[in-house]
Amino acid sequence: MAEKLKSASQRPANRKLSIAIVGSRGIPHSYSGYEAFLGEVGPRLVARGHAVTVYCRRGLFRERPESYRGVRLIYLPNIETKVLGTFSHTLLSMFDLLFRRVDVALVVNVANAFHCVIPRLLGKRIAINVDGLDWKRDKWGRLAKKYFYWNAKYVGRICPKGVVTDAFEMQRIYRENFGTPSVSIAYGANIESSSKPEVLREYGLEPFQYYLIASRMVPENNADLIVDGFEQVRTSRVLAIAGSANYRSEFVERLKKRNSPRVRFLGHVSNPEHIKELHCNAYGYIHGHSLGGTNPALLKALGFGNCVLALNTAFNREVVQDYGILFERETSDLARKLQHIEDHPEQAAKYRLAAPSRIREAYTWDRITDEYEELFLQLDAGEDPTRIHSSLRHADGARPRSATAVVGASRSL
DSSP states (O other): OTTTTOOGGGSOTTOOOEEEEESSOOSSOOSSHHHHHHHHHHHHHHHTTOEEEEEEEGGGOSSOOSEETTEEEEEEOOOOSTTHHHHHHHHHHHHHHTTSOOSEEEEESGGGTGGGHHHHHTTOEEEEEOOSOGGGOTTSOHHHHHHHHHHHHHHHHHSTTOEEESSHHHHHHHHHHHOOOOEEOOOOBOOOOOSOGGGGGGGTOOTTSEEEEESOOOGGGOHHHHHHHHTTSOOSOEEEEEOOOSSOOHHHHHHHTTOOTTEEEEEOOOOHHHHHHHHHTOSEEEEOOOSSSSOHHHHHHHHTTOOEEEEOOHHHHHHHTTSSEEEOSSHHHHHHHHHHHHHOHHHHHHHHHHHHHHHHHHOBHHHHHHHHHHHHHHHHTTOOHHHHOGGGGGTTSOOOOOSSOSSOOGGGO
């Protein structure tokens, strides 16, 4: 027993694990941050000698290769609707998991918490990334919101050693609201620059002649507030919106009915190279997300060297710090700050130059992989990561950063 409970740091350095990942759409896929996360961390874990399996929704993939960059892929069916897609696929995946040799399983999405009871009853070691505050999202009906809330409330009892939050503010919310301790591991981003700016012509855009929104078109991402603020700015630039909803949305229809000549709806952009070019060649990126933790789109914007303007929330402050501009949930405040960088292009250029440094400090994919590998090794050793994981050293809410402000606090604008 003593040998079994030996700490992860004392385990043999060449200890290799069999890791299963459940609850996403699968990889490669571009719809949400989960898939981007798995597409980066999964292959890195494989490169370190671990065996990684990702469960994929069969109906979303016309081509079904057996692996992706060394990650084994298992395709299972599901009921592909807004409400039942994740629920049905994860349920089937959990039963399949029971018959496979797996050291540790990572489940994504708090809506899958109750599903974790199945492998937990048979002694499987489970971690779950709970992501955002889904019970507050307007896209869900009353019953769905209650289901999300009850999953969040009881996830700490179902997976007492394996809850993962992606921001320190989210860690605080789970601890104070539900009494649930967690490990805080963020998402990551790559640092890249433009290589094919001609891609912009496919969208009717020119380099640095547009502002960019890149997000799902749901109310809590505040595209309507951003459009209202942008229309008050004296500029010849346009606002390009890359994103959609994966269901019929009255919110999106209302936005499009405005018929503003300065707003371009690009729809969902699935090509990662196109997303990169849209970011790298934008005059500024406007981030209106109000719910959730560390947002992958915000990290991408920083990694691609954007001048970032982000809604002032605890989650966005944690990421942006002095590397971007924060605006209040008021169209006048956003308009004022947009006008400032319009009138002072040298300020926008400074933010663009500094932005990738924030990723280097705290959000590289190698760093995120280190933290997940540590989590998995601790769970496999029978330890409690919510007590000993290295991320707890930064639980005061400040992810590592340099001591020097880059371009000055955004509140000064």
